[in-house]
Amino acid sequence: MSTPDDRPHPLPRRRFLAASGAVLGLGALHALTGPAASAAETPQWRPGVRFAPARNWINDPNGLVHFQGEYHLFFQHNPYGDQWGNMSWGHAVSPDLVRWQELPVALEPDELGEIYSGSAVVDHHDTSGFFGGQPGLVAIYTSAGDTQQQCLAHSSDRGRTWTKYAGNPVIPNPGVHDFRDPKVFWHAPTGRWVLLLAVGDRIHVYGSPNLRDWELLSEFGAEHGSHGGVWECPDLFELPVDGDPARTKWVLIVSINPGGPAGGSATQYFLGDFDGTTFTSDGAPDEIRWVDRGADFYAPQSFSDVPDGRRLWLGWMSNWDYAKEIPTDPWRGSMTTPRQLGLTDTGDGVRLVQQPxxxxxxxxxxxxxxxxxxxxxxxxxxxxxxxxxxxxxxxxxxxxxxxxxxxxxxxxxxxxxxxxxxxxxxxxxxxxxxxxxxxxxxxxxxxxxxxxxxxxxxxxxxxxxxxxxxxxxxxxxxxxxxxxxxxxxxxxxxxxxxxxxxxxxxxx
CATH class of the missing domain: 2.60.120.560 (Exo-inulinase; domain 1)
Incomplete structure (x- = not known):
C-alpha cells in the first residue's frame, strides 16, 4: 500500500490517535478529527453493485477470504475522515459478492503503527496454534510505525473480533523503507505457508510451517517488468491454460506506483513457474504485461478459499494521481466488481483474462x-x-x-x-x-x-x-x-x- 506521498505519518500523531480512540470512543474521535458535514452529498455516484463504504476514505482491498458461507472484504480505511490517514482495516461481508454488509472496523492502529495492507487465510488445521485445533481466520498485515513490519491477528468468531498476536512483529524490518503488503497462501506440495512481500522494487518470498516463524526463501524482480515506481501488493496463484488442468502456469501480480500506462498507479503481471521456493518468469526480462490499461484498477487481491476453486479478485477503483480529489461524498473510494480470472493461449502467447x-x-x-x-x-x-x-x-x-x-x-x-x-x-x-x-x-x-x-x-x-x-x-x-x-x-x-x-x- 502506498501513501499519497509514499511517506509514513509521524509516529507521535499515530500514537495520539490510537490513545484518543481508546479514551474517547470512535464517535468522539470522529468529531475531533473528521471533516464537517457536507452540504453536497453525491448519492447519484454511489455504486449499485460495487462496494463503497458508508462514509470516509478507502483504498486497497485487504484480507480477501471466504469462510463459513461468507466472502470477507477488508480494506484500507480512514474511519475518521475522507482523506488518507489513520489507516485501519475496514470490513464488509457478502454471501454472493454482490450484496455487501459493512461491519465495524476490524483492525486499528496500535503502538507498532498504522495498519497497512495485507491478506487473510483460513488456518484449516490450526497450524498457528491459535484455535485449539479448530479452523479460524488469520490476518497478516503491515504495521507502519517508525518502520514497516509484518504482523498477525487472529479471529475465532468469523472475523467479527480480532486478537493481535503477542509476538508481533513476525517479520521485523531488515532496514529498508518500503517493506509491506504481505500476501499469504498454503503451498500443498511443500506443506508450508508462502508469503510474498513487496520490498522496494522487488518481491521477497518467505516460508513458514505455522504462520508465526518465517524464513526468507528467494527474491524476484531484478531486471524484470516495469520499475517506474515502487512495487506493491503482490499476489501469486496457479491457473490452468484454457481450462486444461494438465497445463498450468503461475501468475505473479505486482502493483506499481507510479509508472502505469494511463499515468499514475497500475498493475502488472508475470507468468512462469513456482516450485514452492522460487518464482521463475517465462517472459523476456524487459516485457511488461499490464492487467488493465485503464486508469482505475489498482492493488487487486485474489480471494483465498473460494469454495468452487475459481480464482476471483477485485481491485481499488481509483488512481493515486488523483485519489484524494475524487468528488464523492460522504465516502471517497470504491472497489471494482469482483472478477473471475483465467489464462488463454493467444497468437501472442498465454495471457491473463478477466470477466465479471x-x-x-x-x-x-x-x-x-x-x-x-x-x-x-x-x-x-x-x-x-x-x-x-x-x-x-x-x-x-x-x-x-x-x-x-x-x-x-x-x-x-x-x-x-x-x-x-x-x-x-x-x-x-x-x-x-x-x-x-x-x-x-x-x-x-x-x-x-x-x-x-x-x-x-x-x-x-x-x-x-x-x-x-x-x-x-x-x-x-x-x-x-x-x-x-x-x-x-x-x-x-x-x-x-x-x-x-x-x-x-x-x-x-
Whole structure:
C-alpha cells in the first residue's frame, strides 16, 4: 500500500490517535478529527453493485477470504475522515459478492503503527496454534510505525473480533523503507505457508510451517517488468491454460506506483513457474504485461478459499494521481466488481483474462435486446447497467457504446479499427472537476478475431469496467456523469456496423 506521498505519518500523531480512540470512543474521535458535514452529498455516484463504504476514505482491498458461507472484504480505511490517514482495516461481508454488509472496523492502529495492507487465510488445521485445533481466520498485515513490519491477528468468531498476536512483529524490518503488503497462501506440495512481500522494487518470498516463524526463501524482480515506481501488493496463484488442468502456469501480480500506462498507479503481471521456493518468469526480462490499461484498477487481491476453486479478485477503483480529489461524498473510494480470472493461449502467447463474476446474473433485471444496423438502433437508459454486445464492424472506422449520455456529455467506449485499439474516452463525461489529468482517452491494443468484437460493459453510476474479446482486453475508468445523464447510445463512425446487444439493469 502506498501513501499519497509514499511517506509514513509521524509516529507521535499515530500514537495520539490510537490513545484518543481508546479514551474517547470512535464517535468522539470522529468529531475531533473528521471533516464537517457536507452540504453536497453525491448519492447519484454511489455504486449499485460495487462496494463503497458508508462514509470516509478507502483504498486497497485487504484480507480477501471466504469462510463459513461468507466472502470477507477488508480494506484500507480512514474511519475518521475522507482523506488518507489513520489507516485501519475496514470490513464488509457478502454471501454472493454482490450484496455487501459493512461491519465495524476490524483492525486499528496500535503502538507498532498504522495498519497497512495485507491478506487473510483460513488456518484449516490450526497450524498457528491459535484455535485449539479448530479452523479460524488469520490476518497478516503491515504495521507502519517508525518502520514497516509484518504482523498477525487472529479471529475465532468469523472475523467479527480480532486478537493481535503477542509476538508481533513476525517479520521485523531488515532496514529498508518500503517493506509491506504481505500476501499469504498454503503451498500443498511443500506443506508450508508462502508469503510474498513487496520490498522496494522487488518481491521477497518467505516460508513458514505455522504462520508465526518465517524464513526468507528467494527474491524476484531484478531486471524484470516495469520499475517506474515502487512495487506493491503482490499476489501469486496457479491457473490452468484454457481450462486444461494438465497445463498450468503461475501468475505473479505486482502493483506499481507510479509508472502505469494511463499515468499514475497500475498493475502488472508475470507468468512462469513456482516450485514452492522460487518464482521463475517465462517472459523476456524487459516485457511488461499490464492487467488493465485503464486508469482505475489498482492493488487487486485474489480471494483465498473460494469454495468452487475459481480464482476471483477485485481491485481499488481509483488512481493515486488523483485519489484524494475524487468528488464523492460522504465516502471517497470504491472497489471494482469482483472478477473471475483465467489464462488463454493467444497468437501472442498465454495471457491473463478477466470477466465479471457469474453472480452478477442474479441481480440483472429489465432485459432489453436488439440486433441490426447501428444507425437504426434504439436508445436505452440506466445508470447501473450490464451491457453485452457483439459487434461486426463492416465498413466503420470506429464503433461502440456511449453510456451516461445526456446534456452534451457522454462516456464513449469503442474500438478504433485502423489503430486496432479498444478505448474509453472520458474527456466529455461530465462537468465534475477531478484533476487536470482526469479527462483522458485510454486505450489497449486488441486485434479482432473473425471480424467481430464481443464486448461486456459494467457501467455502475461512477465508473465503467470494459471487457473485450472474452476478457483479453480490459479497461477500468472512473467517470462522474451529471445528474440526468442516463442514456445509452450505440455508434458507428465512417461506415455501417452491425450489433447484437442486450442491456440489463443491475439491482442488488
Amino acid at each position: 463474476v457469474g453472480e452478477l446474473a442474479a441481480v440483472r433485471s429489465n432485459r432489453r435486446a436488439w440486433h441490426g444496423m447501428i444507425g437504426r438502433s434504439p436508445e436505452f437508459s440506466g445508470t447501473s447497467l450490464d451491457v453485452v454486445a457483439d459487434f461486426r464492424p463492416g465498413a466503420a472506422r470506429s464503433f461502440g457504446v456511449d453510456v451516461f449520455a445526456g446534456g452534451g456529455h457522454r462516456t464513449r467506449i469503442g474500438y478504433d479499427v485502423a489503430a486496432q485499439e479498444l478505448f474509453v474516452d472520458r474527456t466529455g463525461s461530465g462537468t465534475a472537476h477531478v484533476s487536470p489529468a482526469f479527462p483522458a482517452r485510454h486505450t489497449t491494443p486488441l486485434a479482432l478475431t473473425g471480424d467481430r468484437l464481443p464486448l461486456r460493459i459494467i457501467a455502475d453510476r461512477s465508473g465503467v469496467e470494459v471487457f473485450a474479446a472474452g476478457g483479453r482486453a480490459v479497461l477500468t475508468d472512473l467517470v462522474f456523469p451529471d445528474r440526468g445523464s442516463d442514456r445509452v447510445h450505440l455508434f458507428a463512425d465512417g461506415g455501417n456496423a452491425q450489433v447484437e446487444v442486450e442491456v440489463f439493469d443491475l439491482i442488488p
